[in-house]
Amino acid sequence: MKELLVATKNEGKIGEFRDMFSKYNISVKSLLDLDESIDIEETGTTFEENAVIKAQTMMEQLNIPVVADDSGLEVDALNGAPGVYSARYAGIEKDDNENLQKLLNNLEGIPESQRDARFVCAVAVARPGAATIVKRGTCEGSIANEPQGSHGFGYDPVFIPKGASRTMAEHTSDEKNKISHRHHAIKQIEEWLKTQA
Ligand SMILES: O=c1nc[nH]c2c1ncn2[C@H]1C[C@H](O)[C@@H](COP(=O)(O)OP(=O)(O)OP(=O)(O)O)O1
Numbered sequence: 001m002k003e004l005l006v007a008t009k010n011e012g013k014i015g016e017f018r019d020m021f022s023k024y025n026i027s028v029k030s031l032l033d034l035d036e037s038i039d040i041e042e043t044g045t046t047f048e049e050n051a052v053i054k055a056q057t058m059m060e061q062l063n064i065p066v067v068a069d070d071s072g073l074e075v076d077a078l079n080g081a082p083g084v085y086s087a088r089y090a091g092i093e094k095d096d097n098e099n100l101q102k103l104l105n106n107l108e109g110i111p112e113s114q115r116d117a118r119f120v121c122a123v124a125v126a127r128p129g130a131a132t133i134v135k136r137g138t139c140e141g142s143i144a145n146e147p148q149g150s151h152g153f154g155y156d157p158v159f160i161p162k163g164a165s166r167t168m169a170e171h172t173s174d175e176k177n178k179i180s181h182r183h184h185a186i187k188q189i190e191e192w193l194k195t196q197a
């Protein structure tokens, strides 16, 4: 079992990386195991830029391969907002509940047919002495009228994946990990993951 650092402090992401990397025989360490005071500024304007910033910052400090995830929700009726600002939508302090309440307020009165959205995830792999890899995965869906379900994290209680009749937070973690944006991004770094185990 090889250990890999995922440069995140998000417990929801950490759990999903643990579950999805286990099949590659890789165990996950995160910034919560390392040093909670590490705070990497997300100055990019795209998910890819921010994922690369997070992965390269830690790779340069530790001289080991580092994976990072930058992700968020794009809502068509809001011209792609909250997008890269998903974690800071309702303010500087991250608060999943405030964020999704603000989203529901901003979509008030907008009919179901115009509530299309997608989750986006960029996964970056920064490697000492080799080029950084960055891949994007998406999960199409729409925004519910009210939060439902208690699994997952972030905007999961208001996101209904395309073809589903319940929110992502009403999916088990195994179900989510088969269809999520994070799953689709990780799938694209599979070849590299296999070289790490
Ligand atoms: O599967 C997901 N299910 C629900 N919501 C999600 C998901 N994936 C991302 N999201 C939302 C949460 C947060 O509002 C933003 C990520 O922001 P993002 O900066 O990438 O993560 P973060 O600041 O929580 O942790 P960190 O930067 O340490 O990895 O998008």
Ligand SMILES: [Mg+2]
Binding pocket: 042, 087
């Ligand atoms: Mg962040």
